């Protein structure tokens with residue numbers, strides 16, 4: 199029994215992607231552990247008791263203040279989409295901008311006021327069913343600092359640009375990593391995917407900021423995103439998932455625009471993050487990206 | 501209701517610790533969300549069916565090969581501790597060292613063979629009870645690359661050293677962040693703790709590598725670690741937890757030895773990591789470190 203773990207057809211591999219600027223361990227042997235990579239508990243299995251959903255139409259009074267809605271007429275009860283303030287915001291929009299705070303706790307370190315924005319976006323699901331589905335929604339955060347994954351990404355993309363004169367995401371030709379494509383976007387499993395079945399949707403044309411896109415491209419993106427989510431749901435048993443828009447900081451330097459290329463990242467929650475990952479920032483992924491891409495390419499939608 | 505989230509006595513704050521080299525958001529408002537910070541499901545609630553535990557005494561034949569045991573006599577059935585190979589290793593000790601692999605998937609990126617070590621450590625829990633407790637154990641991984649958290653830590657500590665001429669962990673005087681101390685160690689909640697009730701145990705004397713410690717210091721460390729785990733268990737309802745030894749790479753440069761200071765990090769699993777954290781590497785912690793330290797300081801052990 200003791201040799202079982204060693205006798206896998208494929209050898210483990212480490213991969214580094216200039217975009218994430220991190221090493222990931224690909225370990226086929228790990229896939230043999232007594233777990234599998236379908237989601238066990240389908241999403242939203244947790245009924246909301248009898249309380250009604252504050253994000254549903256008709257319950258707007260239970261929410262923090264609205265920022266805007268679509269269509270924009272505030273008296274139209276049949277809104278399609280609302281953006282509201284978060285009732286429990288991580289950052290406070292009312293502080294007077296980021297300012298250094300002095301702290302003397304006898305340890306080295308910096309502190310600043312928690313100025314920033316933390317809003318919630320959700321769409322019309324019809325009248326509240328008071329029911330078993332939790333309302334899908336997204337969060338928008340705006341920070342007074344550049345978080346570590348974003349600066350690591352910028353460093354990695356910069357390094358690649360310095361070496362080759364090219365943008366690392368414009369260079370993606372995909373091949374075995376391709377899942378699908380639309381007029382303006384491609385969807386791939388990234389070369390050094392951090393998580394099993396991670397997906398990136400990348401605009402074909404070089405573009406640093408998500409918000410610069412026009413309406414036609416957004417509709418095109420919506421179509422490809424929906425396709426990916428349907429494939430994922432069908433193949434992986436409707437797993438909980440996160441998607442993140444990996445755009446660029448607003449005040450990016452002119453020179454950074456050459457290699458800053460936004461993308462949308464989708465991560466199904468299939469595996470548990472353990473002490474090794476928390477302690478090192480290095481992830482173990484049991485599924486090779488080219489295998490995940492093949493599976494996703496071949497999902498037949500009904 | 502909508503102003504509730506804003507009206508907290510304390511303002512949110514961002515903190516940066518040279519050791520982690522990352523910003524963390526401290527958000528008291530988030531603590532008011534409908535969750536609390538005690539563990540809901542006590543650890544090990546998942547019974548092992550009827551199968552016996554491979555890590556228990558008497559079941560050594562179910563394990564991958566042994567590397568060593570304490571006491572070292574291999575014929576003594578009453579071992580206290582065993583270190584064995586992992587049956588499903590993430591990395592393969594039999595590859596011929598790290599070597600570059602050529603990959604042409606039409607995307608930028610590097611790959612190398614997954615050479616490395618992935619072992620399991622566990623202690624004698626008595627004879628297998630075939631029962632409801634999963635056997636506590638640790639993992640040791642040795643990688644052919646320096647993972648991102650470790651390089652970020654070295655950069656942060658280096659920057660602090662360049663600025664002040666001092667090691668950032670030698671400088672910790674603790675004060676409000678102190679939980680407890682022993683002859684050779686202090687335990688604190690770090691200034692910019694990534695997770696609620698995160699604890700660091702830091703050797704008082706400057707030391708770059710965990711494995712350089714002598715037996716007396718290890719026994720002292722064991723005592724303080726046990727005390728912290730008991731306090732955590734009592735205060736936070738026996739939560740699942742990870743602990744990580746944050747030591748230095750073996751082939752560290754001479755000049756790096758001045759600011760490389762190892763510590764042990766304990767993280768109770770109390771909160772869920774969401775899309776924001778996965779996407780940015782920036783964490784939201786609802787509990788200020790000085791509050792967590794006060795709570796932990798004041799836990800009375802029976």
Ligand SMILES: Nc1ncnc2c1ncn2[C@@H]1O[C@H](COP(=O)(O)OP(=O)(O)O[C@H]2O[C@H](CO)[C@@H](O)[C@H](O)[C@H]2O)[C@@H](O)[C@H]1O
Nearest residue numbers: 470471472473474475482554562563564585586587588620
């Ligand atoms: N008979 C046997 N002989 C020898 N070894 C045996 C064995 N039976 C099992 N093992 C090994 O023992 C280890 C037990 O470890 P854990 O249950 O703590 O977490 P695991 O490594 O599975 O994954 C968790 O930790 C890793 C690392 O943090 C994360 O990647 C992952 O997502 C998370 O679930 C496993 O690595 C397993 O391969």
Ligand SMILES: Nc1ncnc2c1ncn2[C@@H]1O[C@H](COP(=O)(O)OP(=O)(O)O[C@H]2O[C@H](CO)[C@@H](O)[C@H](O)[C@H]2O)[C@@H](O)[C@H]1O
Nearest residue numbers: 252260261262283284285286318772773774775776777784
């Ligand atoms: N009536 C109301 N009006 C306005 N806003 C309301 C509201 N009721 C609730 N909200 C807000 O709506 C959001 C719902 O978000 P989610 O349930 O996806 O995750 P949450 O932010 O709680 O935490 C998850 O995501 C964050 C960010 O990734 C992680 O920090 C955290 O650990 C993870 O559990 C919350 O931020 C909540 O504060």
